Amino acid sequence: MRKEIVLLLISVVLLPFIVRPAIATEIWIFAMFGLGLNLLLGYTGLLSFGQATFFGSAAYVAGWLLKHYGINVLFALAVGTGVGALSAALVGYLCVQRSGLYFIMLTFALNQFFYFTAYQWTSVTGGEDGMPGIPRPSLLGLDFSKPIVYYAFVSAIFLLSLWAMKRIVEAPLGKILQAIRENEVRAAAVGYDVPRFKLAAFVIGGAFSGAAGVLYAMLFGIVPLEAIGFVFSGNVVFATLIGGSGSLYGPIIGSVVFIWLSESMSTIWARWPMLLGIAFVIVVLFLRGGVVEAWHRFSRLRA
């Protein structure tokens, strides 16, 4: 564990010198989004195909308050975390009783419902044009309009959420969610109310993804309609699987790979998503544990 943390801290320091600070910032935001998803996907074994619901809802609500009331940045984060948790509670409540394909389709359908609500409600969300004009108010004299300062802030929030998520998955709750993933019948038989624990995974995961949504809105100064769309939901699943859903660090590595590829390749080669497609096929066929597993295998080979 120690080694991973050190490696991560070095990456946080070096990243803005390797790629533009805005992209570096987006990478950690997307990683936070993935941390939330992975509590459902990797730990509980639930393929949620609607995680953007929580990311987008939080971005809209906090973005709107930032835009019209210029609220404090930390307050905006708290609101986004709450909205993420609340929307996840709603979606989770409707989904946890289903399983398999029905579960996946329902998370997707509810995501579509939120998407079309945002699409239609133009007076608030701006519909297709998105919700522009979201400020990045200073906090305690820190001028967030400077990209590198905002990067430092986002990095700190990201590391904080990683720490919190680590605590959660190493606590009994993390073990119980994994037990549900491993064997629902036995988990219930030994005394766990399975639907309630699944709901808890939704709510906590939604809170993390919601916080990420707020940081995203402030980064670009706009909530684009895509932030609540199914492509975003798919991307975060994609990135997490490539990184490795079986590990706490999987979604982080996945985010680095995904955002870095999409930013650097999209200008050079219009068909760059093919690379992701190939990476995905490799993961599904040979590397169920994603990049994290590849790394473990490689280290074992060297040893």
Next chain:
Amino acid sequence: MASLLKTESLSKSFGALAAVAGVSLSIEEGSLHSIIGPNGAGKTTLFNLLTGTFPPTSGEIFLGNQRITGTPAHQVAHLGLARSYQRTTVFPAFSLLDNVWTAAFATRRDWKGLLFKKSSSYDDVQERARQALGDVGLAEKQNHLAREISHGEQRQLELAIALAAAPRVLLLDEPAAGLSPEETRRMVELVRSLKGRYTIVLIEHKMDIIMRVSDRISVMHFGRLIAEGTPAEIQANADVRRAYLGGMAA
């Protein structure tokens, strides 16, 4: 001796099939009560009813003085009923210790620290988990993954998960299913060693085991109870011989 677990005309139908039909059963505290019967007699379904996997079509279940009919499975576990499964039902990617830890934590008196306390820092749970593994003879393998141990060891783990809950009643569904003669012999010793410490209800196919360990035996046939008595009485019972023993025990 008082009865600890009791059913009154318990029935369960799957469509037109009466899997369990009007079963009235009384299990004495501290006894080992076996349930035998041919394939499809309804034995596992009876366990599913007792543990709240699904509610009965009709009839009642009592634990002590408490009516527990229709109580869902996760709550039944907290009332002190623990079961093992005929088909191994464990947490495959977990270590053996994590398997029993999960069961031991579930029935802890409170879940303080559920969100933020390190799992490994619950000394009482850890202790109970180790104890359960030790009881079935798997202490040395505590760090092995459940999916990587032998079938025989998985059957032992199956039992350890039930024990880790520190239950009042232990429901064992064919603990020796699929075991070699040597493994079966050890499993019988294991069940015997648990006698007296728990109230045990045992489903078993192998007659020699049943006759050796049971205090009482109930015989099921097509969902009904057709006989009940001591091992000697059951062996002498003509109905049982006709329905069941004739083909099997020879």
